[in-house]
Amino acid sequence: MIQERAEHLSPAAADPQDAVVAKGLSLVFQTADTPVTALSDVNLTISRGEFVSFIGPSGCGKTTLMRVIADLERPTSGSMLVNGVSAEDARLARAYGYVFQAAALYPWRNVLKNVMLPLEIIGVPAPARRERALKQLALVGLDGFERKYPWQLSGGMQQRVSIARALALEPALLLMDEPFGALDEITRDHLNEQLLRLWERTGKTVVFVTHSISEAVFLANRIVVMSPRPGRIVEIIDNPIPGPRKLDVRDSPEFAAVAHRVREALRAGHSYD
Amino acid sequence: MTEAAVPLPVLRPPGPLARRLAALWQHAWPVLLVVAIGLLAWYAGAVALNAPQVSERLDGIGDPWGLPELAQGAWAMERPVLPAPHQVALNWWASVFETEITSPRSLVHHAGVTLTATLLGFALGMALGVTLAIGVVHNAVLDRALLPWIIASQTIPILAIAPMVVVVLGSLGYPPLVSKAVISMYLCFFPVAIGMVKGLRSPDPLQRDLMRTYSASGAQTLWKLRLPAALPFLFASAKVAIATSLVGAIVGELPTGAQAGLGARLLSGSYFGQTIQIWSALFMAALLGVALVAAVGLVERLTMRFMGGRA
Numbered sequence: 001m002i003q004e005r006a007e008h009l010s011p012a013a014a015d016p017q018d019a020v021v022a023k024g025l026s027l028v029f030q031t032a033d034t035p036v037t038a039l040s041d042v043n044l045t046i047s048r049g050e051f052v053s054f055i056g057p058s059g060c061g062k063t064t065l066m067r068v069i070a071d072l073e074r075p076t077s078g079s080m081l082v083n084g085v086s087a088e089d090a091r092l093a094r095a096y097g098y099v100f101q102a103a104a105l106y107p108w109r110n111v112l113k114n115v116m117l118p119l120e121i122i123g124v125p126a127p128a129r130r131e132r133a134l135k136q137l138a139l140v141g142l143d144g145f146e147r148k149y150p151w152q153l154s155g156g157m158q159q160r161v162s163i164a165r166a167l168a169l170e171p172a173l174l175l176m177d178e179p180f181g182a183l184d185e186i187t188r189d190h191l192n193e194q195l196l197r198l199w200e201r202t203g204k205t206v207v208f209v210t211h212s213i214s215e216a217v218f219l220a221n222r223i224v225v226m227s228p229r230p231g232r233i234v235e236i237i238d239n240p241i242p243g244p245r246k247l248d249v250r251d252s253p254e255f256a257a258v259a260h261r262v263r264e265a266l267r268a269g270h271s272y273d
Numbered sequence: 274m275t276e277a278a279v280p281l282p283v284l285r286p287p288g289p290l291a292r293r294l295a296a297l298w299q300h301a302w303p304v305l306l307v308v309a310i311g312l313l314a315w316y317a318g319a320v321a322l323n324a325p326q327v328s329e330r331l332d333g334i335g336d337p338w339g340l341p342e343l344a345q346g347a348w349a350m351e352r353p354v355l356p357a358p359h360q361v362a363l364n365w366w367a368s369v370f371e372t373e374i375t376s377p378r379s380l381v382h383h384a385g386v387t388l389t390a391t392l393l394g395f396a397l398g399m400a401l402g403v404t405l406a407i408g409v410v411h412n413a414v415l416d417r418a419l420l421p422w423i424i425a426s427q428t429i430p431i432l433a434i435a436p437m438v439v440v441v442l443g444s445l446g447y448p449p450l451v452s453k454a455v456i457s458m459y460l461c462f463f464p465v466a467i468g469m470v471k472g473l474r475s476p477d478p479l480q481r482d483l484m485r486t487y488s489a490s491g492a493q494t495l496w497k498l499r500l501p502a503a504l505p506f507l508f509a510s511a512k513v514a515i516a517t518s519l520v521g522a523i524v525g526e527l528p529t530g531a532q533a534g535l536g537a538r539l540l541s542g543s544y545f546g547q548t549i550q551i552w553s554a555l556f557m558a559a560l561l562g563v564a565l566v567a568a569v570g571l572v573e574r575l576t577m578r579f580m581g582g583r584a
Contacts, residue, residue, distance in 0.1 A: 098486040104479035108580035149581035
């Protein structure tokens with residue numbers, strides 16, 4: 001079942017208030033032997049300021065959908081609007097910050113220079129560059145680490161640097177692709193809470209890919225449940241848990257109820273088969 | 274415990290100098306062992322190879338002779354088939370430290386001439402190799418069209434090419450330095466090009482995607498991602514390249530009839546049967562090669578430290 005709010009059904013009504021609008025989106029990868037349908041008829045609207053998470057098992061196309069939003073992949077059919085323009089125009093306008101599964105820091109740059117990289121590329125003059133980078137580092141709690149090189153940091157700190165780097169251009173849209181997947185649970189809990197505080201403070205739109213049910217329920221307002229073969233949206237679940245959420249909300253009955261709904265949706269999509 | 278403490282013998286840890294010497298010895302003794310074995314084999318080889326000439330002379334004198342006389346004669350010949358190590362060392366010392374640098378007998382002078390061509394050829398080879406690699410990485414047509422020729426170029430023996438380069442560039446009025454540098458370049462651009470192609474392609478997909486999310490231009494991706502990522506590969510190639518560049522410069526001196534340079538020194542030594550001179554020039558070339566590779570290694574270490582490498 002695809003839930004879609006009625007006012008966004010017509011392509012002409014591209015509401016600039018929407019951060020992401022996908023309509024009839026399909027993507028087929030041509031592999032050596034057989035074509036693989038990574039995305040099949042995906043319809044999704046994400047409003048500005050929402051925190052949406054994509055959840056599903058491996059191969060359900062959640063990362064691919066994110067990469068289509070970022071114009072790192074081109075859909076085979078259908079349309080993708082980001083901030084009311086095509087995904088490509090949005091990328092050219094540097095409309096989003098992208099956080100990858102790995103920190104993907106450049107090892108020959110120290111922390112400050114890694115965060116300044118996008119600012120160098122868009123041609124921000126050096127003093128402003130430094131100031132803006134330091135501001136983002138403070139936001140992720142890494143002040144004092146400017147001169148460290150990536151290999152001197154823990155995995156969690158490296159990922160925070162990459163978040164600061166994604167924030168450096170001050171995009172209204174933050175795309176995060178399993179950013180904490182490789183971290184231990186304690187570090188992940190801590191960063192989840194920090195991320196929520198950051199989102200509450202900045203009001204950015206966040207799209208967050210994960211394969212952890214509790215992470216999705218803890219973070220998101222809406223949870224997009226996806227399913228593989230072919231990659232598609234099974235259900236979009238509204239998460240009524242009010243903010244600001246603290247870690248212990250995960251012990252509450254309402255948290256368990258939402259998590260249960262997500263699990264049911266995954267089962268309905270044959271994700272457990 | 275009521276007993277008075279028995280004074281224990283104090284085991285003082287070795288001082289820093291003693292420790293450093295011990296560490297040095299740990300590193301040095303295998304090297305020294307190999308050198309010693311090599312020298313012994315060399316002295317023995319000198320006796321064996323020079324024996325026919327020496328025994329002929331000793332027979333001519335008529336006195337009875339044995340192995341000591343044979344060895345003594347074999348290690349002191351003026352034009353031996355294989356000179357003894359100390360003869361080479363003495364000749365090297367004399368032509369490096371006891372000869373005016375301006376003199377045509379000075380090995381420093383010859384080494385300097387070869388070094389100039391080596392460095393010029395190395396610079397040209399690095400420039401050519403890096404340029405070709407950038408072209409190959411950025412252009413699929415160049416990748417397909419250029420790489421086979423680059424590889425084919427190295428299957429032609431340099432000895433076959435060198436005289437033609439000398440003749441052609443000489444007739445165009447270029448000084449011998451340029452011909453030698455071009456021959457060096459021909460040899461040393463290859464490892465640079467191959468290493469740089471690999472290096473420029475070494476950034477992982479996420480690092481490249483990142484540049485795409487910034488809509489970075491090709492030039493920005495090259496400067497801020499591909500080139501820094503390729504530097505370790507470049508230095509590995511540069512160490513090979515500078516050694517082959519030296520070989521190229523020496524080979525380039527052979528067909529030019531050059532008056533100066535280690536290659537000229539080798540050639541004149543072989544004309545006049547001056548085997549000791551040949552060997553000392555060879556050692557000079559080897560020392561020069563080691564020094565050049567070490568210099569590249571030093572630049573590499575400094576660069577890597579500047580780029581945040583683990584100290």
